[in-house]
Amino acid sequence: MLRQVLAVTRINLASIPQRFWLSLSTVVAVGLVVMVLLSFLSMAAGFRRTLASSGADDVAIALRAGARAEVNSVIGRDQVRLLEDAPGLVRDAQGKPVSSAELYLVVDGIKRSSQTKANLPLRGIGEQGAAVRQGIRITGGRMFAPGSNEVVVGKSLLREFEGFELGRTVRLASGNWTVVGIFEADGSVFESEIWADLPVVQSLFNRNNVFQTMRMRLTGPDALTQLVAYNDGDPRLKLEVKSEKDYFADQSSETSDLIQKLGWPLAIAMALGALAGALNTMYSSVASRSVEIATLRAIGFGGFPAFVGTLVESLLLAAIGGVLGALFAWLIFDGFSASTLGASFTQVVFSFRLTPGLIGQGIALALVVGLIGGLLPAIRAARMPIVQGLQG
């Protein structure tokens, strides 16, 4: 039986050039389906990765209870002081905690790609603001000087938005600021931010004695339990304390889920179109090979090899489409930089990320199209009356 299957499959595949344009149309249709799907999935994966890499599990973040994002949160100075005395925090030689009370504001920026206004995050950070985060490196210029109208900007923000080049003066709200440094943050969401000295930001934006979040470096991930218990046990706090990792996971899930929920239905709608194309191609294939199929059946070949041969042809065309779609998606989208609105209503710059797992999903969808598109024509090939087939 295997010999029969191999022989019929070989004959089928060798005859594809006779149906070149029709076969090519199926390959292209399936390829487009996969490319569209992977563009969405890689966007979601890139966004998720950017936010996921932003959070550490040994950094805690405190927000107002019920606040889902930094921009909605408010913390008073008294609460900041209480948190500084909390257990489980890393402390320096003087016993001061490695922590940063921060203000998170929205300012305007101009997108390079569309020349449209977009919300950018301006973060006022304490003197330990960089130390509390991992992987922060000044790659150009220097850190802002305390008490000055200076800012440092993230690498991604510089790439996507105009006017933040080193040395430039930018107007944010009512004040002028000088860009004195560019920083990297291991591709995390912080690279989409503008950082300035907290007291200056509080003063210029009339937010004296008000903070929005507090970040604290923990002695280890397990210390979070102590910190949460401390927070819950003091009625003056009653904040929401979680690991930075969990915070960003929550932030990423809504947007990445939305992207995926857009991507899959669109890809499936397109897949239905590709399926019609595949069915048409394979029915034409069976029709054009009817004499060959009937001749083989007359010689003594069974119906099953005709079934398998047709199905393999369909799967092969779909697989070629899937691989080409994935290849083009990779060439076009992998590493492609884009920005979108994050949960704090500010732009998050991220890179599309096409992982092997996503490519697998794309090719699996292509094979499903090939399988369904080939199934009915394969059954027709297997059941075709020999006499009718010999008449062509």
Next chain:
Amino acid sequence: MSDLPLVRLAGVSKGFVKGKDAITIFDKLDLAIPAGDFVAVMGPSGSGKSTLLNLLGGIDRPDTGEVQVAGSRIDALSEGELSAWRAAHIGFVFQFYNLMPMLTAAQNVELPLLLTRLGKADRRRHVETALTIVNLADRAKHYPREMSGGQQQRVAIARAIVSDPELLLCDEPTGDLDRTSADEILGMLKALNRDLGKTIVMVTHDPAAARYARRTLHLDKGHFEEKELAA
């Protein structure tokens, strides 16, 4: 030629429905063809010559009656059993050769052997023998498009005989050939019958072709008239 019938039809009826009309091709047809015979079947278009060949080859079924070929009641076999039976007992030669255009002559001839248990070396040997019988050993690696009609039909004959079936069923084997090529093919069929004892049933419109057979059956209105031709 043996007296034992290799082919026996008993009370075979066959018809089809065209629109609202039921058309009868055969009505209780009887036929016996002994092993080693070479029978030409002639008759007007629509007389059922090809249908007869299809019934004998097990690619069509009678409405009623028995079809016994090479010891098997083939009208009672399942589709799967019929496929295996055809592979073992029948060689088909078609008017338009029905070669696989993407396969070489040798690969085309090898096809029936893929249904056997023969190994690669044995299959190659059988293919060489069959191609030698039809005088095409030197064209083994040629594709059908590189050969004339007569050569393609010789490849088809090699494919029909390569697994050594008892019965060759030839449907207008010279219908697409010029006279010279047709005579060559008919001479080859005659030699296969005479020298290798192959039983041949050949449908033809051509009286000249029919003269190569041992006898001719004229099929008309569902009945045979027999005429002995050659010794």
